[in-house]
Amino acid sequence: MNRSRPHRGQLVSSRTLIYAALLLWAFISLFPIYWTVTTSFKVAVDVTQGHLIPWVDFEPDWRGWRSLGLSPDRIGEVSTARQEFLQRFANSITASVGASLLAIAIGAPAAYGLSRFKYKLGPWRNDDISFFFLSQLILPPVVLALPFLVLYKSLAMLDTKLGLIVVYTLMVLPIVIWIMRDQFNAIPNELEQAALVDGASVWGAFTRIVLPIALPGMVAAFILSVVLCWNEYFFAALLTSTDAKTLPVMVASQTGSQGIDWWSMAALSTAAIAPLVLIGIFLERYIVKGLTAGAIK
Amino acid sequence: MAATELSSPLTVEPHVRVTRRASPGRRNAGRWLIVISSCAFGLVVVAQALRGAGIIEPGFDTWRPTLYAYLAWSIALGCGLVMTKGERGHQLLFLLPALLFTVAVVIFPTFFGLYIAFTDWNLSSVSGRTFNGLDNIRTLMRDAFFWNALGNMVWYVLAVLVQYAIAFALALLLNAEIRGRKFFRIAFLLPFMLSPVAVSWMIGKSIMEYRFGPAATLARLLGWDNPAFFSSPWLARSSIMAMDAWVSIPFVMILLLAGLQALPHEVAEAAKVDGASPWQTFWKITFPLMLPVSLTAVILRIIFELKLADIVINVTAGGPGGATDTISSFIYREYRDRSNVGYGTMLAEFYLVIIIVFVSGLLALANRWMRRFT
Numbered sequence: 079m080n081r082s083r084p085h086r087g088q089l090v091s092s093r094t095l096i097y098a099a100l101l102l103w104a105f106i107s108l109f110p111i112y113w114t115v116t117t118s119f120k121v122a123v124d125v126t127q128g129h130l131i132p133w134v135d136f137e138p139d140w141r142g143w144r145s146l147g148l149s150p151d152r153i154g155e156v157s158t159a160r161q162e163f164l165q166r167f168a169n170s171i172t173a174s175v176g177a178s179l180l181a182i183a184i185g186a187p188a189a190y191g192l193s194r195f196k197y198k199l200g201p202w203r204n205d206d207i208s209f210f211f212l213s214q215l216i217l218p219p220v221v222l223a224l225p226f227l228v229l230y231k232s233l234a235m236l237d238t239k240l241g242l243i244v245v246y247t248l249m250v251l252p253i254v255i256w257i258m259r260d261q262f263n264a265i266p267n268e269l270e271q272a273a274l275v276d277g278a279s280v281w282g283a284f285t286r287i288v289l290p291i292a293l294p295g296m297v298a299a300f301i302l303s304v305v306l307c308w309n310e311y312f313f314a315a316l317l318t319s320t321d322a323k324t325l326p327v328m329v330a331s332q333t334g335s336q337g338i339d340w341w342s343m344a345a346l347s348t349a350a351i352a353p354l355v356l357i358g359i360f361l362e363r364y365i366v367k368g369l370t371a372g373a374i375k
Numbered sequence: 376m377a378a379t380e381l382s383s384p385l386t387v388e389p390h391v392r393v394t395r396r397a398s399p400g401r402r403n404a405g406r407w408l409i410v411i412s413s414c415a416f417g418l419v420v421v422a423q424a425l426r427g428a429g430i431i432e433p434g435f436d437t438w439r440p441t442l443y444a445y446l447a448w449s450i451a452l453g454c455g456l457v458m459t460k461g462e463r464g465h466q467l468l469f470l471l472p473a474l475l476f477t478v479a480v481v482i483f484p485t486f487f488g489l490y491i492a493f494t495d496w497n498l499s500s501v502s503g504r505t506f507n508g509l510d511n512i513r514t515l516m517r518d519a520f521f522w523n524a525l526g527n528m529v530w531y532v533l534a535v536l537v538q539y540a541i542a543f544a545l546a547l548l549l550n551a552e553i554r555g556r557k558f559f560r561i562a563f564l565l566p567f568m569l570s571p572v573a574v575s576w577m578i579g580k581s582i583m584e585y586r587f588g589p590a591a592t593l594a595r596l597l598g599w600d601n602p603a604f605f606s607s608p609w610l611a612r613s614s615i616m617a618m619d620a621w622v623s624i625p626f627v628m629i630l631l632l633a634g635l636q637a638l639p640h641e642v643a644e645a646a647k648v649d650g651a652s653p654w655q656t657f658w659k660i661t662f663p664l665m666l667p668v669s670l671t672a673v674i675l676r677i678i679f680e681l682k683l684a685d686i687v688i689n690v691t692a693g694g695p696g697g698a699t700d701t702i703s704s705f706i707y708r709e710y711r712d713r714s715n716v717g718y719g720t721m722l723a724e725f726y727l728v729i730i731i732v733f734v735s736g737l738l739a740l741a742n743r744w745m746r747r748f749t
Contacts, residue, residue: 096548096551096553097553099544099548100548100549100553100559103545103548103559103562103563104558104559104562104563106621107562107563107565107566107621107625108562108565109582109589110566110574110577110578110582110621111565111569111577113577113581113582113589114573114577114581117581125587126586126587128587128589128592130589183472184472184473184476185473187468187469187470187472187473188469188470188472188473188474190469191466191467191469191470192470195466195469197466197467197470207470207474210477211473211477214477214481215678216678216681216730216731216734217481217727218681218682218702218703218723218726218727218730219682219684219703220684220702220703220706220707220719220722220723220726221484221485221488221723221724221726221727222481222484222488223710223723224488224491224710224716224719224720224723225483225484225485225487225488225491225720226484228487228491229483229484229487232437232438233437233438233439233441233442234436234437234438234439235439244480245480247476247480248476248477248480248481251473251476251477255473279465280462280465280466280469281465281468284469305568308570309569309570309571309572311570311571311572311684311685311688311689312684312685312703312707315707315711316707316710316711325570326570326572326573326685327572329570329572329573329576330572330575330688330689340581340587343576343580343581344581347573347576347577350570350572350573351568351569351570351573351577354568354569354570355565355568355569357568358561358564358565358567358568359561359565362560362561362564365564365567365568365629366564366629366633369626369629369630370629370630370633
């Protein structure tokens with residue numbers, strides 16, 4: 079074997095470089111989150127003097143959280159700020175979970191159909207139908223925003239959670255179909271055929287045999303959809319005003335006013351990103367699974 | 376395969392085909408169900424339209440009941456298809472909900488949008504909408520702000536290549552033999568999870584803030600006296616690009632990492648045995664093998680980049696002087712601040728045409744390129 083072994087020194091330095099680069103990017107990725115969380119515990123003087131580390135160069139204070147009504151001393155009292163925040167939070171949950179469930183409920187069967195049966199709708203075959211669904215991805219929100227505004231006005235769906243759910247379903251449906259079709263394609267056909275021979279209906283084979291196997295993929299599609307809907311701002315800003323406003327709209331409306339207290343903004347931002355950070359930490363596997371579905375052949 | 380021995384042709388690879396015929400009675404009933412429900416639905420729509428036009432008096436205040444009628448019609452259509460076509464109907468039933476939903480929610484807005492685009496309609500004016508033919512297109516051709524925003528889009532799309540380069544480097548790092556890979560993977564993924572609106576505040580409005588932001592402090596320490604990240608056009612655009620890159624690099628990175636992990640190990644090992652340097656191995660082996668994944672990732676990113684709006688709206692609102700404007704943020708202001716609905720929609724439809732032409736061209740190019748390389 080004539081493998082040229084690198085010198086020991088060279089090996090060490092390249093390892094150091096790799097770790098240095100990794101740590102640098104980890105810092106770039108995590109610092110804004112760290113900054114936001116710590117700033118929510120600062121008071122004015124800590125902000126202006128650029129203090130960074132709690133307990134070392136500044137004493138944490140609940141002020142930011144108090145302005146949201148979420149500090150320990152305010153949690154028992156009635157607070158309009160907290161009520162507003164909780165309502166926005168609940169709206170975000172309803173809209174994103176509702177839309178993701180609806181998208182899975184109609185997207186998964188469609189993906190299964192496209193993966194297993196041969197369709198012919200006029201001149202359209204399976205590939206054309208799949209392309210029709212996927213092509214919705216390139217539609218920019220601005221194209222749909224205004225017609226939706228007018229449509230919702232005449233349907234009395236403006237500023238309702240149902241309205242948001244419908245728009246968000248449209249937004250994530252292509253992604254759900256994309257992920258689920260990939261999942262179903264990976265499941266061998268023989269399983270359902272055996273069930274069909276045993277007398278099960280197509281739907282029975284689908285719900286009792288295929289769906290349980292495809293469950294991890296479905297969870298991945300669901301979580302990815304929830305994240306995308308949770309972060310959506312454009313439609314929410316145009317289609318909601320008071321009742322159905324979501325968290326991003328609330329965050330944006332607070333940043334719009336100049337000279338807002340940093341600590342309250344930081345507390346609000348922390349609360350808005352907390353669920354996502356938790357999803358990122360604990361469900362990373364599913365996010366990655368959802369993102370890479372179909373991309374790697 | 377067991378199924379082929381049975382007389383019923385249950386299986387024809389790879390598609391399941393079942394020829395169980397429905398009885399003539401059921402078929403007729405199904406056909407009638409479809410016809411009657413379609414007529415009823417059409418009637419509801421026409422009646423509501425007539426009432427909207429002020430021709431007839433009875434009807435509902437809003438179009439909401441029409442929505443219910445559409446739902447009822449969809450259910451009737453589904454049942455009718457099952458009754459007339461038997462198994463074939465059951466198979467169609469898988470596709471039907473998604474298809475009917477998308478058609479209802481996309482087709483109407485697209486056509487209605489096309490109509491609005493040719494009207495002069497300002498929500499704040501009293502006169503309501505009037506048809507004004509090609510006036511909006513003429514205004515668009517002379518609108519310097521629109522073309523400026525389109526020019527910015529070129530830069531934003533080009534920035535995707537930088538994101539790709541960084542993401543590739545990160546994917547290679549994560550694919551190396553390192554300790555704590557799980558920690559780094561999660562840390563690198565987190566920016567992708569955050570909402571662009573929160574990022575706008577976290578980075579754009581506080582970390583990059585001129586007076587107290589840590590980024591500004593750091594820049595001062597490094598000898599830059601006046602670190603105003605959003606003052607000059609190029610600087611502002613680069614700052615927006617940096618924030619956008621921060622959010623979107625993880626997406627590209629994850630796709631590339633999955634691609635790297637799917638690569639056959641033997642090839643790289645063989646290259647190593649032959650004495651190739653890591654640099655050669657990368658350019659001669661890894662990079663070409665990664666080309667399909669790379670193309671997918673870059674094209675997906677470009678498609679998403681074309682919708683870039685949230686960060687721009689919330690950090691700079693297009694300023695200074697339109698230097699950071701994207702088409703979406705420009706149209707957003709046209710709606711929100713000027714209520715200029717007709718013109719804004721024309722801009723959006725025009726942009727959609729550009730996008731479709733551009734993305735189709737890109738896909739065709741990618742296909743040709745792939746064929747040359749493989």
